[in-house]
Structures are given as C-alpha cells and as structure tokens.
C-alpha cells in the first residue's frame with residue numbers, strides 16, 4: 001500500500017490541530033476495546049498545472065460520516081461545513097503537493113470497561129497522508145469469492161462505516177491476499193454479491209451496467225454514486241441496481257470495483273477465469289479515465305464536487 005504515515009506531521013485532535021505525536025489515546029479508550037468508532041476515507045488529488053489540491057466530495061463524505069456516527073450514538077459536534085474547514089486547515093498545515101488520503105474518526109473516548117453506547121464521551125480526530133494506489137494492479141486485478149459473508153445490517157449496520165465492522169473486511173482481504181488474489185468479492189447471507197472488502201462492485205453484461213442495490217448490505221459508496229451519475233450524464237447509460245448472482249460474475253463481459261481507496265479498478269480474472277477478454281474492457285476503461293479527469297479537476301461540469309485546499313489565507317494552526 002502506498003500510504004506513508006512517516007510524512008504525517010499533524011492531526012486534528014481534541015478541537016485543535018496538533019503535532020501528530022500529541023494525538024494519542026489510552027489503551028483504556030472504549031473505542032479501542034469495543035470497536036465503538038466510525039470513520040471516513042477521503043482523497044485529495046494534486047493538480048500540477050493549477051498547483052492545487054482538490055478534495056473529492058468532502059461535504060458528502062462528512063454527511064455520511066455524521067450518519068455513521070448517528071447509527072452508533074456518537075455525537076459529532078461539527079457540521080459538515082465545519083469539518084471541511086478543519087480538513088482544509090489540516091491539509092494546509094501539512095502542505096502536501098501530491099495525492100493524499102484523509103482519515104476522519106469519531107469515537108467513544110471514555111476510558112471505561114462496559115459494553116454500551118450510552119453515557120460515554122465522544123471525540124473527533126482527523127489525519128492525512130500521501131497516498132498512491134491501494135490495489136497493486138488497477139487495470140487488471142485477479143479476485144476470488146470470499147468464504148466470509150459480508151456483515152449483515154441487522155448485526156452491525158452495513159451502511160455505516162463502523163470501526164468494529166472492519167474486522168469483517170480484514171478477514172476477507174487477508175484470506176484473499178494470502179491465497180494469492182488481489183482482492184475478494186463478498187456475498188451477503190442471501191448468497192448474492194454484496195461488494196469487495198472495502199469497495200463497491202459493478203458488472204457489465206450485454207451493454208448493461210449492473211450493481212447491487214443499497215439494501216444488499218453494501219456501504220453506500222460515494223464513488224459508486226458518482227459513477228452512476230457520470231454513466232447517466234456522460235455515457236447515456238442507466239446503471240441497473242439489482243441482485244447479482246455469483247455465476248453472473250464469472251460470465252460478465254466486464255467487472256470493476258470502485259471506492260475512495262481503490263478508485264476505479266478493473267477486475268479481469270475471477271478465480272482463474274478470464275472476465276471477457278481477460279483485459280480491461282471498454283466501458284471500464286472509459287469510466288476509469290473519466291473518473292481520473294473528474295477528480296483532478298479537468299472536467300468543468302464536475303468542478304463543484306471538488307474543494308480546493310490552497311486559497312490565499314494562512315493556515316490556522
């Protein structure tokens with residue numbers, strides 16, 4: 001993974017931007033013991049010709065972050081606008097001039113033993129780091145079906161980005177990697193395709209682009225939503241949201257995954273079967289190129305998805 005935490009100098013912690021060494025929690029912290037935190041994952045893209053760092057859809061990310069917190073009875077004492085402002089201040093303090101990943105967390109911060117969500121204090125923190133690709137081969141990944149099932153909404157809310165639920169993602173990803181695959185597709189308890197360990201999935205069959213619906217235990221991805229809009233507006237394709245069977249994936253013309261980390265990555269082999277030609281397909285290639293143009297600010301129609309970091313005001317450290 002191309003994240004470099006050594007280059008992180010600051011964090012937002014207990015209402016202030018502080019040196020990263022000062023952003024520490026105790027081993028007794030509730031969230032550390034019970035997974036009672038929620039998080040977000042955002043990217044900011046460096047545009048060299050404009051000398052600008054663009055954060056991709058930060059308001060939408062922070063809105064989902066607050067909704068995840070709401071599911072876990074965690075109070076976030078900031079509005080999405082305030083969180084965007086905090087993030088811009090943090091990135092200006094870091095001064096990154098390259099692609100960057102951002103991790104906000106809201107968590108039960110009381111140092112106490114006892115499983116519950118009530119009568120505990122809540123805190124918000126945020127840090128960022130330079131970040132490249134998350135999967136090694138974005139133009140041709142080889143994936144498997146996980147033997148694990150995706151966490152069920154009635155066990156841990158699937159549409160929340162809940163810290164404890166990523167034990168499920170970690171099991172899925174690790175078994176895939178140690179078996180020689182790049183990633184894994186995970187089924188839900190109904191036996192239908194849900195998503196990847198930390199990304200949404202699309203298949204293409206006979207010119208139709210299909211993705212599992214929001215009630216199939218997926219995380220409601222912001223890249224998923226963005227691609228659906230771009231398919232409609234730029235390619236005249238209406239994405240169909242419906243259950244996908246396992247066997248449909250093997251015989252699909254194209255398969256790709258998407259998310260803030262993986263960006264848009266082609267899946268060209270599933271369990272030693274080629275998908276289509278075994279090379280990235282035309283629809284995947286087109287939406288992938290469009291995605292990178294959009295996130296780096298090269299498509300005027302989607303500039304309002306981007307928040308520029310470097311404006312003519314000093315960082316408030």
Ligand code: PMP
Pocket residue numbers: 041169195196197198199200218219220221222223224258259260261
């Ligand atoms: N599913 C899971 C389980 C994830 O962790 C992620 C990454 N946040 C996604 C899907 C993709 O969501 P997004 O496009 O908002 O990054």
